Amino acid sequence: MKRIKLIGALTAILLIVIVILQNTQPVATRLLFITITMPNAVLVGLSLLVGVAAGILVALTFSGKR
Secondary structure: OHHHHHHHHHHHHHHHHHHHHHOOOEEEEEEOOEEEEEEHHHHHHHHHHHHHHHHHHHHHHHHOOO
């Protein structure tokens, strides 16, 4: 079972790296009153980090309720 999880995690990481490396063109991002121009790869990476952090927070919140 550990081997399947490891293969799945490595496959997911490889796919994420491929998506990030293929999206290097600049993109303008608006957040409220601020406009930031950054490579699309940075935006994808930041979105990934925010999503992982939110998932961890939700998991920790519901794991204590058992």
